[in-house]
Amino acid sequence: MNKKMKKKLGLIISASIFFVIAFCCPLDWIILKNSLFVVSYLLVGFEILRKAARNIVNGHVFDENFLMTVATLGAFGIGEIEEAVAVMLFYQVGEFFQSYAVDKSRKSITALMDIRPDYANVYRNKEILKVDPDEVNVGEIILIKPGEKVPLDGNVVEGEGMLNTLALTGEAMPRHVKKDDSVLSGCISMDATLKLKVEKEFSESTVSKILELVENASSRKSKSENFISKFAKFYTPIVVGIAVLLALLPPMFLGWDTFSTWLYRALSFLVVSCPCALVISIPLSFFGGIGAAAKRGILVKGSNYLEALSKTELVICDKTGTLTEGVFKVQEIDGVGYSDQDVLKYAAYAEYYSLHPISLSLKEAYGKEIDDKLITKNKELSGKGVYSVVDGKKVLVGNDKLMEEYHISYTKNHKVGTIIYVAIDSQFAGSIVISDKIKEDAYLAMEQFRKNQVQKVVMLTGDKENISKSVAKKLGIDEYHAELLPQEKVKLVEKYMSEKSADGKLVFVGDGINDAPVLAYADIGISMGGLGSDAAIEASDVVIMTDQPSLISEAIQISHQTMRIVKENIVFAITVKIVVLLLSALGLATMWAAVFADVGVSVIAILNALRILRIKKQVR
Numbered sequence: 001m002n003k004k005m006k007k008k009l010g011l012i013i014s015a016s017i018f019f020v021i022a023f024c025c026p027l028d029w030i031i032l033k034n035s036l037f038v039v040s041y042l043l044v045g046f047e048i049l050r051k052a053a054r055n056i057v058n059g060h061v062f063d064e065n066f067l068m069t070v071a072t073l074g075a076f077g078i079g080e081i082e083e084a085v086a087v088m089l090f091y092q093v094g095e096f097f098q099s100y101a102v103d104k105s106r107k108s109i110t111a112l113m114d115i116r117p118d119y120a121n122v123y124r125n126k127e128i129l130k131v132d133p134d135e136v137n138v139g140e141i142i143l144i145k146p147g148e149k150v151p152l153d154g155n156v157v158e159g160e161g162m163l164n165t166l167a168l169t170g171e172a173m174p175r176h177v178k179k180d181d182s183v184l185s186g187c188i189s190m191d192a193t194l195k196l197k198v199e200k201e202f203s204e205s206t207v208s209k210i211l212e213l214v215e216n217a218s219s220r221k222s223k224s225e226n227f228i229s230k231f232a233k234f235y236t237p238i239v240v241g242i243a244v245l246l247a248l249l250p251p252m253f254l255g256w257d258t259f260s261t262w263l264y265r266a267l268s269f270l271v272v273s274c275p276c277a278l279v280i281s282i283p284l285s286f287f288g289g290i291g292a293a294a295k296r297g298i299l300v301k302g303s304n305y306l307e308a309l310s311k312t313e314l315v316i317c318d319k320t321g322t323l324t325e326g327v328f329k330v331q332e333i334d335g336v337g338y339s340d341q342d343v344l345k346y347a348a349y350a351e352y353y354s355l356h357p358i359s360l361s362l363k364e365a366y367g368k369e370i371d372d373k374l375i376t377k378n379k380e381l382s383g384k385g386v387y388s389v390v391d392g393k394k395v396l397v398g399n400d401k402l403m404e405e406y407h408i409s410y411t412k413n414h415k416v417g418t419i420i421y422v423a424i425d426s427q428f429a430g431s432i433v434i435s436d437k438i439k440e441d442a443y444l445a446m447e448q449f450r451k452n453q454v455q456k457v458v459m460l461t462g463d464k465e466n467i468s469k470s471v472a473k474k475l476g477i478d479e480y481h482a483e484l485l486p487q488e489k490v491k492l493v494e495k496y497m498s499e500k501s502a503d504g505k506l507v508f509v510g511d512g513i514n515d516a517p518v519l520a521y522a523d524i525g526i527s528m529g530g531l532g533s534d535a536a537i538e539a540s541d542v543v544i545m546t547d548q549p550s551l552i553s554e555a556i557q558i559s560h561q562t563m564r565i566v567k568e569n570i571v572f573a574i575t576v577k578i579v580v581l582l583l584s585a586l587g588l589a590t591m592w593a594a595v596f597a598d599v600g601v602s603v604i605a606i607l608n609a610l611r612i613l614r615i616k617k618q619v620r
Contacts, residue, residue: 005096008092008096009096011043011044011092012044012089012092012093012096014043015039015040015041015043015044015085015089015092016040016089018036018037018039018040018043019036019037019040019085019086019089021036022034022036022037022040022082022085023082034081037081037082037084037085038081040085040089041072041081041084041085041088044085044088044089044091044092045068045072045088045092048065048068048069048088048091048092049069051065052065052066052068052069061237066236066240067235067236067239067240067273068087068088068091070240070270071087071270071273072084072085072087072088074267074270075087075267075270077267078264078267078268117133117149117150117151117152117185117186117207118149119131119132119133119151120132120133120135120136120142120151120152121142121143121144121145121148122135122136122140122141122142122143123140123141123142123143123195124140128143133151133152133185133202133205134201134202134203136151136152136198136201136202137198137201138198138199138200138201139197139198140197140198141157141195141196141197141198142154142195142196142198143193143194143195144159144189144192144193144194144195144196145189145193146161146189146190146191146192146193147188147189147190148188148189149185149186149187149188150163150183150184150185150186150187150188150189150196151185151202151205151207152185152196152198152199152200152201152202152205153182153183153184153185153198153199153200153204153205153206154182154183154196154197154198154199154200155180155181155182155183155196155197155199156177156178156179156180156181156182156183156194156195156196157179157195157196157197158179158194158195159178159179159192159193159194159195160176160177160178160179160192160194160382160383161176161177161189161190161191161192161193161194161382161383162174162175162176162177162189162190162191162192162356162382162383163175163176163177163183163187163188163189163190164187164188164189164190165184165187165462174190174356174357175187176382176383177194178383182199183196184205184206184207184485185202185205185206185207185208186206186207191380191382192382206485206486206487235273239269239270239273239581240270242269242581242585243266243267243269243270243273244266246262246265246266246269246585247259247262247263247265247266247267248262250262265584265585265587268584269581269584269585273577273581282566282569282570283303284606284609284610285562285565285566285569285608285609285612286303286306286307286562286566287303288562288565288609288610288611288612289303289306289558289559289561289562289612290303290306291612292558292562292612293306293554293555293558296551296554296555296558297544297545297546297548297551298542298543298544298545298551298554298555298558299542299543299545300541300542300555301540301541301542301543302541305524305541305542306558306559306562307559307562307563308505308523308524308559309505309507309524309542309555309556309558309559310556310559310560310562310563311503311504311505312452312453312454312504312505312506312507312524312556312559313453313454313455313456313500313501313504313505313506314454314455314456314457314458314496314499314500314504314505314506314507315449315454315456315457315458315507315509315552316457316458316459316460316492316493316496316506316507316508316509316518316522317457317458317459317460317477317508317509317510317549318459318460318461318508318509318510318511318515319436319459319460319461319463319468319471320436320461320462320463320511321510321511321528321547322509322510322511322528322549323438323439323442323445323459323471323475323549324436324437324438324439324442324471325436325437325438325439326436326511327361327436327437328357328358328360328361328418328434328435328436329361329364329365329434329435329436329437330344330361330362330364330365330432330433330434331417331433331434331435331437332415332432332433333430333431333432333433334413334430334431334432334433335429335430336411336428336429336430337427337428337429337430338424338429338430340430342429343422343429343430343432344362344365344366344432345366345368346390346393346395346397346422346424346429347362347366347395347397347420347422347432348362348363348365348366348370349370349374349375349388349390349391349395350375350378350386350387350388350390350395350396350397351363351386351397352370352372352375352378352388353375353378353380354380354386358418358420358434359386361434362397362420362432362434374390374391375388375389375390376389376390376392377389381398381402383401384398384399384401384402384405385397385398385399385402385420386398393424393425394424394425394426395422395423395424396408396421396422396423396424397420397421397422398420398421399419399420399421400412400419400421402421403421403423403428406423406426408421408423408426408427408428409428410423410428410431411428411431413431413433415433416433416435416466416467416470417433417434417435417467418433418434418435419431419432419433419434420432420433420434435467436463436467438471438474438475439547439548439549441548441549441550442475442549442550443475444549444550445548445549445550445552445553446475446476446477448550448553448554448557449552449553451553452553452556452557452560454553454556455504456478456479457477457478458477458478458479458480458481458496459471459472459475459477459479459480459481460480460481460484460489460492460493460518461480461481461482461483461484462482462483462484462485463482463483464482464483465482465483467482468480468481468482468483469482486515486516486517486518487517489515489517489518490517490518490521493506493508493518493521493522494521497522497523505523505524506522506523506524507522507523507524507525507526507552508521508522508524508525508526509526509527509528509544509549509552510525510526510527510528510540511527511528511547515527519540519541524541524542525540525541525542526540526541526542526543526544526552526555527540527542527543527544528543528544528547542555558612561612562612565608565609565611565612568608569605569608569609572601572604572605572608573601573605576601577601
């Protein structure tokens with residue numbers, strides 16, 4: 001809760017204390033009683049009065065602030081001080097609920113700034129100077145050391161090694177680069193010293209474009225207007241106009257000696273016209289929906305996003321970490337002349353000293369303690385694999401290029417995933433398939449999307465075509481696009497945004513830094529909070545804390561039921577309000593009777609709103 005929220009809560013509590021004390025004061029202590037009521041009113045009403053006055057000066061007369069001001073001052077005018085304070089207090093409580101929900105909306109995307117390089121090592125006058133990336137010119141040579149971020153886009157002129165491209169593609173698999181290969185800013189050199197010839201200025205580089213995309217997308221994203229504000233634009237001028245006519249027209253025909261009676265009825269009409277039931281029940285309905293979602297591990301950052309989810313037509317998902325586990329694991333071993341366990345054992349021993357994701361997955365699959373005394377020689381062959389002597393045996397572990405370089409006759413493995421070939425003493429020993437695993441929950445998610453009126457599901461990923469195609473086919477995804485960079489994802493999302501209906505919403509689901517621009521650009525951005533990056537979580541509107549894709553459809557289900565309850569409350573409250581207003585105008589309902597009816601409507605609407613907390617979970 002921010003400082004503004006705490007201040008508002010403090011004012012509400014203080015005003016409530018003064019109101020209760022004033023209400024309990026004896027009737028003969030009238031000066032103290034009224035003074036306490038005035039203090040209570042000013043504590044919660046001063047800001048409303050100030051906004052109403054400012055809006056009138058600016059020409060925006062008929063809003064909820066104006067209605068609350070006229071109605072409560074009218075109540076003061078006819079001597080119903082308690083009613084004036086109670087109405088303002090009710091209104092501010094409702095506003096607090098709404099503000100609390102909106103307060104969870106998107107915050108600044110500071111975590112994304114981690115991909116911005118702090119400096120560049122540039123060759124000038126036969127020296128290496130550390131300068132700001134903005135100061136490097138196209139055509140200059142820069143040096144990238146192991147562990148450093150690539151500050152600008154360029155081509156490799158010297159060096160060879162592995163790059164961590166996670167920040168750009170969202171994929172855990174490093175990329176091997178050599179001379180003449182292009183390198184994008186935002187990558188991290190894992191094991192190599194590289195010299196790059198700069199191809200683009202920093203302002204045009206990939207990392208700069210990503211940061212710019214997030215900023216622009218955030219500013220273009222529309223925020224849904226508060227329902228009460230929309231309602232007040234029509235409701236307020238109507239009830240104020242009726243009140244004026246009610247005060248003036250009857251005395252014109254019945255005699256001006258009845259003016260005080262009709263003025264009283266007009267002011268009573270204004271007091272009764274305050275939409276307390278709507279003011280309280282609608283924010284509470286959304287707040288209840290947000291609470292129901294939170295119970296399932298779904299953090300919705302504002303009521304506007306909960307409302308938008310009910311109109312979801314198109315769901316676009318990232319692959320790695322969203323539909324798949326985001327962790328590479330050994331899926332299959334095919335031994336040739338050796339048992340599967342022996343093939344895995346020699347591969348794990350050979351990769352013992354490497355921190356490469358593939359090496360880690362091999363050691364994890366082996367699962368036994370490795371005796372490094374058995375490893376007498378070890379050499380990493382960049383971009384190909386590793387050569388090692390394990391327990392006296394010469395072991396080669398790597399890709400097909402490694403097998404061909406050492407003239408090993410091997411059997412090509414065409415299965416989907418990263419294929420690791422193993423040779424022992426110059427003889428092919430077998431292959432190992434390593435790949436990311438589809439989340440079991442992802443299958444349920446696809447099934448539930450159809451039940452929640454989602455028209456199309458699309459997958460966008462930076463992963464390879466064959467792997468992406470396999471995942472899309474297994475999950476029954478309508479369309480997929482592979483080997484994408486962040487800006488390409490944004491372009492595709494822009495394309496799909498133009499295809500949906502005017503009222504329909506596009507949801508994007510992702511988990512990595514590279515997904516932040518798209519999360520911010522989509523109508524609703526949903527991030528996987530358990531494994532997702534801080535940048536993705538900050539850029540998103542909804543966070544799935546348990547990393548279960550099926551909770552996306554649960555969020556949509558909760559939004560549908562929340563909107564159903566909101567509409568029920570709106571229809572019920574307005575219907576009763578119209579009836580009570582008519583009775584008040586005709587003098588058939590006393591003010592307290594009208595207030596009692598209004599409070600009754602509020603209580604019923606609130607109880608209806610609380611039903612959201614009992615929404616049943618989807619069958620798993």
